Amino acid sequence: MPSTVYLDHAATTSVLPEVVAAVAATLGQVGNASSTHGPGRQARSTVEGAREDIADALGVHPSEVVFTSGGTESDNIAVTGTFLARRAADPRKTRVVTTPVEHHAVLDQVDHLVAEQGAAVTWVEPDETGVITPEALQDALAQGSGPDDVAVASVMWANNEIGTVQDVPRLAEVCRAAGVPLHTDAVQALSQVELPLSGLGTGATPDLVALTGHKVGGPVGNGLLLAARGQSPVPVLRGGGQERGLRPGTLDVAGIAGLALAVRHAVTDLARHAARVGALRDRLLAGALRTDPSLRVSGPWRPGDLTGRLPGNAHLQVPGADSDSLLYLLDAAGVACSAGSACTAGVTRPSHVLLACGVPEDLARGALRLTLGRTSTEADVDAFLAVLPQVLDRARRARAAS
Numbered sequence: 001m002p003s004t005v006y007l008d009h010a011a012t013t014s015v016l017p018e019v020v021a022a023v024a025a026t027l028g029q030v031g032n033a034s035s036t037h038g039p040g041r042q043a044r045s046t047v048e049g050a051r052e053d054i055a056d057a058l059g060v061h062p063s064e065v066v067f068t069s070g071g072t073e074s075d076n077i078a079v080t081g082t083f084l085a086r087r088a089a090d091p092r093k094t095r096v097v098t099t100p101v102e103h104h105a106v107l108d109q110v111d112h113l114v115a116e117q118g119a120a121v122t123w124v125e126p127d128e129t130g131v132i133t134p135e136a137l138q139d140a141l142a143q144g145s146g147p148d149d150v151a152v153a154s155v156m157w158a159n160n161e162i163g164t165v166q167d168v169p170r171l172a173e174v175c176r177a178a179g180v181p182l183h184t185d186a187v188q189a190l191s192q193v194e195l196p197l198s199g200l201g202t203g204a205t206p207d208l209v210a211l212t213g214h215k216v217g218g219p220v221g222n223g224l225l226l227a228a229r230g231q232s233p234v235p236v237l238r239g240g241g242q243e244r245g246l247r248p249g250t251l252d253v254a255g256i257a258g259l260a261l262a263v264r265h266a267v268t269d270l271a272r273h274a275a276r277v278g279a280l281r282d283r284l285l286a287g288a289l290r291t292d293p294s295l296r297v298s299g300p301w302r303p304g305d306l307t308g309r310l311p312g313n314a315h316l317q318v319p320g321a322d323s324d325s326l327l328y329l330l331d332a333a334g335v336a337c338s339a340g341s342a343c344t345a346g347v348t349r350p351s352h353v354l355l356a357c358g359v360p361e362d363l364a365r366g367a368l369r370l371t372l373g374r375t376s377t378e379a380d381v382d383a384f385l386a387v388l389p390q391v392l393d394r395a396r397r398a399r400a401a402s
Contacts, residue, residue, distance in 0.1 A: 007384060010369065010371035014374065031043035032251075034251070060197050068224060074225035081246070082233045083096060092149050094151065096150070100352065125356070131300065137174050157185065163298075163314075164308075168206060172203075173203070181207040191270060202228075208228070218261070277376060285316075291392075292389075297315065298315040298354060317363050318368055322399050323367050325399065326391060338369045
């Protein structure tokens, strides 16, 4: 079997060597960060040092850094916790404003709030490239009884499937003027685009930001919720007073130490990393379109652009083929990637993101996401392009025969 070309860095990426070393070293130390004895104080010192390092790297206050298990938990706390807190303070606030292109960590929480908490939801529709305009957000906030009935708004910073980057500072200004807290899932954005977060919760900054470590070379199971000091979501878990009371449980000291190193690296290496993977992305997309001009690029794309689209994201729509066939054939050829669609009970479901952007269902069935990271090379891109013609041919023949 050929060696694997890994083009699925948006799912998870390799852990940085310095992170592995830091986690291993810290795992050898005993101590619960909530204990008051010497080992406990040492563990607490490691946690608080990591908190200060992360806050400095991201330009926020240390008290605004809440450690979680990852982006999904951070999204849950931000969306559900803020909804419950704001509704408790003002029973009129029963509406959530969000977009149909969000990660399921947000969408499923919104569905839960509608089903179990009587929430109403207003959807902000994207354009054909997945962009949410400030005007569309403003119109959505004005629906219902106006902004006074909105508990929380949520718009992801960068789309995990098609790579669209939103103008979050402008969206934050819209929410600020309306008096509505803005949450953003920035899991994919960290390490690829600038995140202006100084003065969190004021001016052109969001109020709540979800981040995770394993997308940027940190350990799986460690993430962050950046919560402005004026935000007090209701905790979704109970059992202790850790992390501003928002996230109870014994802190993963070793993982947090590794997370801090990964976040610092993501910020300091951003410009070089974005330029390098952006060039690889352009090489991949241009090569794929030369191979088959009928392929379509999802999301915004201009060669050389590193701001409107994630530099490391390439997303293709393949007419006449199904995602599952494409993935199986690429995997057999030694290329690991993903589809942007999920399979449930053996039935391929087109990507909700593509459908929300107006892509016809038949075309959305052939989605292919290829994402680049720190270890990606030109040889990886060329290996994918070399097997692409035969993969396209066989996948199309498979659909035609089905």
